[in-house]
Amino acid sequence: MTKAPLPWQTPLWDGLISRFRAGSLPHALLFTGSVGYGKSVLAEALIHGLLCQSPTDDGVACGECQSCNLLMAGTHPDLMWLEPEEAGKAIPVDRIRAVGEFLALKGQYSDRQVVFINPAEAMNRHAANSLLKTLEEPSEDALLILISSQPSLLLPTIRSRCQQVVFPQPAAQVSEAWLQAQLKNAVEPATIKNLLALSNGAPLAAQALHETGGVAVRHDLASLWVGVAEGRADPLVCAKQWSELGLPQATRWLSSWVMDLIRLKSGVDPVAITNGDLRPQLQKLVGGLELKQLFAYLAQITETARWANGQLNAQLAMEDLMVSWSRQRTVAK
Known part of the structure; x- marks a missing residue:
């Protein structure tokens, strides 16, 4: 399945792809915004697009090349994915230390290697300090994408070494149309509005609220x-x-x-x-x-x-x- 940005993320997507094509994409990005705005969705779409061997004109991954197949199987050697093993747990420091070793290698299918960390605030101080060393001396072909709904919990030095991408609240009309489509038009418009209101305008949170x-x-x-x-x-x-x-x-x-x-x-x-x-x-x-x-x-x-x-x-x-x-x-x- 092709990874693509969500409808309300087009401005952010276009800006990131333009910078990539201009060769000005930072080596570290920090995606911030409320839970349910789709930060990790855009991050995945960006990762797939950058590592794809035949992306579309819009920068979206083709979904068919060898690199895309590896990404969808979760076995791409040029991507390092770091998340807590259990919700609410910390990302172990030894996994963060392995980032430097990973980035020291050459890409096998791409000239770029990507590290994804979600949520970044799940790193304890030791892990964060270990990552800081990598951020201070980034390799030329590295891209680190950090996801955080609470960036204030990150070390100021980590925030300062990342280009922050702030996700605004989606427009109500766009959110309602998207949520209605996801729920197969089986929910009344008034219920859609209520779900979004209960989720502080976050479409993915509203979808999860309904489905669970x-x-x-x-x-x-x-x-x-x-x-x-x-x-x-x-x-x-x-x-x-x-x-x-x-x-x-x-x-x-x-x-x-x-x-x-x-x-x-x-x-x-x-x-x-x-x-x-x-x-x-x-x-x-x-x-x-x-x-x-x-x-x-x-x-x-x-x-x-x-x-x-x-x-x-x-x-x-x-x-x-x-x-x-x-x-x-x-x-x-």
Whole structure:
């Protein structure tokens, strides 16, 4: 299957291909932007296009040459793919050290060798320092592509040695049309809009939310969360179920709900909140909560989210968040 950019990525794609053809593509690219914007999709399309032996006029891989076949089989010798072995785990330092050895070799099917690291923030400090040595002395034919939804977690020296490519939020009309096509027109337009609203306008996140039954899971977890605040649910039991969602998604939902509580507490028109479908539950809570505590809780969620892709223990992190949330009920009473 040919790898190609997504519809909303055309400007980014055209810019990268133009720079490649002009010989001005940097040796290291850092793709940043929110989860669900398709950073890794564009990266894969770029890698396939650059390593393809007969790319199209638009720079897209042909999908038929020997290089493309190797890429699709995951066995291309000129590509090094680095990701955590498990979600939430770190990329081991020894794998990062191997990057230098890999780039010291000559390409077998291309005059370029590519290293893909996703997510870049999954590197611990030792791994990041090891990569820094490679970035400081890049080989002429090397291209490193780093993916990050939280670039602030990367060493400043790594960020400074990469050309950052920022992925903006796709236009609503483009996102809706794409999502409708992916779901085979089996979903009502109103549902499409709701999925995108719940995913902060990120099309791939909206698709995943629908296909994994995430909307129902979200409502179940919301009921548990409200129950903790009202003293009806055990925060530790709640934490166990929330941790199964994964810290990145869990902290995104929690922060969104708390921000809506802050909006409601501040007197914002309820229509303006992000999670309109949860308005009855949120409205029920808001009267007994204090802004100061809500802001403190939001700060705790934000700090947890910063390390969500690292080696943070999801169960313990969620227990801390749920116990803190349970203390809100002393006010709610």
